Amino acid sequence: MRKLIATIGLVFVCSASAYSSGFSIYEASVRANGMLGAFSAYADHISTIYYNPAGLSGLDGIRVSAGGTIIAPRTTFRGPFASSSAYPGSDKRYEMDEQNFFVPNFYASYEIEDGLTAGIGVYAPFGLGTRWDANWVGRTEAIETSIETIFVQPTIGYQLPDFGIGDVKIGAGLVIAAYGNVKLSRAVEDFAVEDDIFSLDGELDKPGIGYNVGLLYEPTDMVRLGFTYRSKVETEFSGDADFGDLPTALFPSGAGGGTTLELPANWVAAVNVQATENLSLEADYVWWGWSSYDELVIEFDETIPAFGSDRLANERGYDNSWQIRVGGEYTDAWTQGLSLRAGIAFDRSPLPTEHMDPTLPDADRWLFSGGVSYELTDYLAVDASYIFIRSEERINRESVNGFHGVYNTHANLPSLGVTMKF
Numbered sequence: 001m002r003k004l005i006a007t008i009g010l011v012f013v014c015s016a017s018a019y020s021s022g023f024s025i026y027e028a029s030v031r032a033n034g035m036l037g038a039f040s041a042y043a044d045h046i047s048t049i050y051y052n053p054a055g056l057s058g059l060d061g062i063r064v065s066a067g068g069t070i071i072a073p074r075t076t077f078r079g080p081f082a083s084s085s086a087y088p089g090s091d092k093r094y095e096m097d098e099q100n101f102f103v104p105n106f107y108a109s110y111e112i113e114d115g116l117t118a119g120i121g122v123y124a125p126f127g128l129g130t131r132w133d134a135n136w137v138g139r140t141e142a143i144e145t146s147i148e149t150i151f152v153q154p155t156i157g158y159q160l161p162d163f164g165i166g167d168v169k170i171g172a173g174l175v176i177a178a179y180g181n182v183k184l185s186r187a188v189e190d191f192a193v194e195d196d197i198f199s200l201d202g203e204l205d206k207p208g209i210g211y212n213v214g215l216l217y218e219p220t221d222m223v224r225l226g227f228t229y230r231s232k233v234e235t236e237f238s239g240d241a242d243f244g245d246l247p248t249a250l251f252p253s254g255a256g257g258g259t260t261l262e263l264p265a266n267w268v269a270a271v272n273v274q275a276t277e278n279l280s281l282e283a284d285y286v287w288w289g290w291s292s293y294d295e296l297v298i299e300f301d302e303t304i305p306a307f308g309s310d311r312l313a314n315e316r317g318y319d320n321s322w323q324i325r326v327g328g329e330y331t332d333a334w335t336q337g338l339s340l341r342a343g344i345a346f347d348r349s350p351l352p353t354e355h356m357d358p359t360l361p362d363a364d365r366w367l368f369s370g371g372v373s374y375e376l377t378d379y380l381a382v383d384a385s386y387i388f389i390r391s392e393e394r395i396n397r398e399s400v401n402g403f404h405g406v407y408n409t410h411a412n413l414p415s416l417g418v419t420m421k422f
Contacts, residue, residue: 026323028105028123030067030417033385034341034371035327038282041226041272042329043169043216045419046107049121049155052228052268053171054214056109056117056157063109063119067383067417071101071128075361079405080137081397094138096358097131105417115159121173122152132358134197139187141403142359143197149204150179153212167218175212177235180204184359188246195244202239205258209233226270232289233263250306257300264289278331286323290350321350327369337375341385344368354398361407363394373419380420387413 029047032039042048043055046063075096109119129146132138155173185199210233217225238258243251266289272282300310327343345367356362371385391409398404 025069025071025103025125025128027069027071027103027387027413027415028121028125029065029107030069030105030383030385030415031065031341031371031373031419033069033387033413033415034343034369034373034383035282035329036325036343036345036367036369036387038270038284038325038327038343038345040214040228040268040270040284041216041224041282042280043224043226043272046109046119047105047121048157048171049107049109049119049153049173050105050123050212052214052216052226052270053155053157053173053212054169054216054226054228056119056155056171057115057159057169058157058216059109059117059119060111062111062422063107063420065107065417065419066105067415068102068104069413069415071103071411071413072098073101073128073130073389073409073411074098075130075358075407075409077138077358077361077405077407079403081404092137094132094136097133099129099131101128116156118154118156120152120154122150124149125151130359130361134187138358138403138405140189141186141357141401143185143187144183145185145359146181146183148179148181149177152176152178155212157214166220167216169216171214171216173212175210175230175233177204177208177210177233180235180237182237182239188244196246197244198242198246199244200239200241200257202237205236205238208235208263210263222274224272226268226272228268228270230266232265235261235263237261251304252302255300255302255304257298259298262292264292278333279328280331281328282326284323284325286325288321288323288350290318291320317352317355318350319352321348323347337381339373341371341373342369353394353396354400356394356396356399356407357401357403358407361394361409363391363407363409365389365391365409371415379422380418383415383417383419385415387411387415389413 026037027033028050031045039051046065048055077094103124106122111117131144153173153175157171160168182202187196188198210231212230214228241255268286270284274280303310325345329341331339333340347365349362349364351362367389369387373383375381389411394407
């Protein structure tokens with residue numbers, strides 16, 4: 001019974017957990033992907049709308065960029081085993097079903113006047129999923145989870161007048177969570193019924209609103225310093241639950257529920273150095289304020305007899321997390337118009353071990369990337385990149401639900417896009 005209660009809580013948690021390192025989508029631009037998102041002081045591409053809105057003021061004319069990333073995650077689980085085991089002690093290995101997710105992005109900007117540019121970005125900051133075989137050993141923990149979101153961000157960037165201290169640019173954007181959908185299913189084996197699958201489908205009730213502000217400072221032609229702050233975004237989700245053939249004396253055939261999620265704020269500090277005429281290097285530090293996310297409260301539209309209430313609280317206890325991203329770009333490599341990029345990053349997971357399960361198996365991870373752009377004409381460039389993600393093996397002997405085991409995850413992320421300017 002406790003597993004079922006946790007399940008209902010987790011379906012709403014999924015949308016928030018997707019912001020953690022394991023399931024966040026920081027890949028909001030094909031060009032930035034080549035540098036693993038070390039882009040908050042780069043400011044030479046229209047996707048600065050996402051990474052640092054201050055950079056928008058340096059873009060002239062009309063610019064448009066569109067692209068997409070395919071995310072192909074793969075996860076294995078070994079176990080389950082007793083929490084007191086010195087070693088997992090089980091050679092049972094289960095593979096998550098293979099799924100590929102397409103994550104699009106689109107940006108457009110218009111120079112209003114010299115030093116003042118407006119733009120809009122459409123991107124998916126989170127939207128992945130997991131799916132295990134319906135009869136696997138952990139079917140009461142998770143069978144299928146999926147997350148889809150679309151954010152829209154109108155933005156403006158402005159370059160301040162020359163005060164004799166270097167170039168100073170500022171920018172701000174309105175962050176709108178325009179669409180969100182979460183789905184989850186798992187089995188409830190406490191009852192001898194044919195259909196023991198519990199499922200829940202939740203959607204964003206109304207747009208969540210936040211903001212993104214940025215600062216760029218160029219003390220010299222060789223150095224750029226960037227800072228970006230993203231506010232928390234409060235979102236309201238509601239969903240419909242299906243209890244299958246579970247006893248109606250305890251569970252209604254269907255019920256609705258809702259919750260308010262306060263997605264945490266984050267900030268980025270970045271430095272970009274023009275090492276040579278063709279080579280630029282950047283390092284970004286990204287911080288997420290996850291420690292404020294300690295409890296999730298769900299309210300149903302009717303009393304659930306099995307719970308004895310129409311309200312359910314689920315403890316999460318997340319930790320603050322951080323990311324370090326380092327990237328570089330070499331322009332006019334071998335031929336004019338050809339740019340090469342590479343990056344490396346480390347993401348710290350905010351998910352405590354005791355709350356880890358196969359719904360969203362998260363862990364600290366290393367990322368490696370490469371990218372290329374080629375200017376076909378003065379107005380059109382093609383961008384491509386590839387990212388490999390390797391999560392550190394995570395052994396869980398502390399799970400609050402008693403499902404202990406070993407998780408291993410990796411992912412491949414190829415991207416392709418175009419950039420146009422007029």
